[in-house]
Amino acid sequence: MPEPSPAPRRRRRGRLLRSMAAFVVLCAVAGYLVVQYVTGGTGKPGCTVVSGTDDGGAYEFTPEQAVNAATITAVGTGRGLPERAVAIALATSIQESGLRNITHGDRDSLGLFQQRPSQGWGTQKQIMDPAYAAGKFYEHLVKVAGYTKMPLTEAAQRVQRSGYPEAYAKHEPDATLLAAALTGSSPATLTCDGRPAATQAAGPAGVRDALVKDFGRDALDTAAEDVAEGASPSPAAEATAAERTLTVPVTADDSAAKRTARQRGWQLAHWAVANAATLHIESVRYAGRQWTAGNTQSEWRAVAADGAGGAEKATGSVRIVTAQ
Structure with a gap:
């Protein structure tokens, strides 16, 4: 019986390689979109906050994120908390939800801070209220002795108990800019x-x-x-x-x-x-x-x-x- 010619085998191998390449590209695009969604990178920014010290620092974000950041800040200052507390809360929310009030997360995690009803953070309806969620975060933060003196990522981790305790650190520069503007200590820096x-x-x-x-x-x-x-x-x-x-x-x-x-x-x-x-x-x-x-x-x-x-x-x- 004659053996198959090498041409069909090459064509099959070529189709397989093309299919694998297409799958890899699709996975990369999907991964990119997920990261952008979680970190708030989709869509036009719409808002910008700049450093009040002319050091070139700037952070771009969406109107949706701006509303949530302003609420988090208002709740913090309404409790008489310092700017550092606001920066910790903002960095935490940037990491957990991209400053979005999302309705999903790991297990039953919800909202701006990915708080879990099953862990005593409140009902689903309460957690989805940005002002309530921010208030609960601050309620736990002020119980951390010396939180204003410790590294931001450590203070946030004491509240969140995340599986990625160092994740909050990378958001500190952006959160610091936002906190300075939204607490009013850095005038005319948010547009x-x-x-x-x-x-x-x-x-x-x-x-x-x-x-x-x-x-x-x-x-x-x-x-x-x-x-x-x-x-x-x-x-x-x-x-x-x-x-x-x-x-x-x-x-x-x-x-x-x-x-x-x-x-x-x-x-x-x-x-x-x-x-x-x-x-x-x-x-x-x-x-x-x-x-x-x-x-x-x-x-x-x-x-x-x-x-x-x-x-x-x-x-x-x-x-x-x-x-x-």
């Missing part, structure tokens, strides 16, 4: 493009509700909408700038953190920018500077202070204008 998300415009009332949810009613109960006296609200498409403006008073932080009024003001201003896409915020003004929704290169530009008192008076409140 977002502000392109509205596919949600209904919140208006000043919606912004106020979001502020109260993150910072607490006691801190913001005097925030007022700047509706002209005697004027009735106009239809949304015709609303005046005054009717679309929320003025948030700025006072010094009398908690254990002892943050200045100026730091508090910049925290509120950066919070508004971080939430710009979700809440349809058009501009934010504080301390003689204004951010206006536009693109990822938008800057905090100097503006003239309103009325008498100059720049000093301009630090007394943050003005947030929503889109029509």
Whole structure:
């Protein structure tokens, strides 16, 4: 019986090699997409935070991540915790979820910090509330003796009990930049493009509700909408700038953190920018500077202070204008 010619064998071998190569490429692409999803690398960044010391440090992230980072920070400062605590929390969330409030994870892990209902972190509904999840993280962090003095990755590990205890360290530079901006200690360092998300415009009332949810009613109960006296609200498409403006008073932080009024003001201003896409915020003004929704290169530009008192008076409140 004649033996098969070598040509068919070569063709079969060639098809096998091509199939194996295609499989390897497919696995590589899938792996890349998984990494990008977990670390927040998919999509256009939309937001940027830069170093306040001109050392060239910068971190780009998405509007979704910005909202969650701002909430984590607000909860921390609301508890009177130092900037270091906020940086630890942010680095932990970057590692665990890419600052995304995800509905899945290892076993029953959920949310920004991948907390587990079965381990006593709360119910699934509670853990999926970013403010609650951040609060539970801080609740455990403050029980770690000397956490502000130890390496960030060690402090985070004491809370998380991760199988990868050194994983948090690589996120410390980015978390430190975010914490400095979102606590207000590094002024005018956070910008977002502000392109509205596919949600209904919140208006000043919606912004106020979001502020109260993150910072607490006691801190913001005097925030007022700047509706002209005697004027009735106009239809949304015709609303005046005054009717679309929320003025948030700025006072010094009398908690254990002892943050200045100026730091508090910049925290509120950066919070508004971080939430710009979700809440349809058009501009934010504080301390003689204004951010206006536009693109990822938008800057905090100097503006003239309103009325008498100059720049000093301009630090007394943050003005947030929503889109029509």
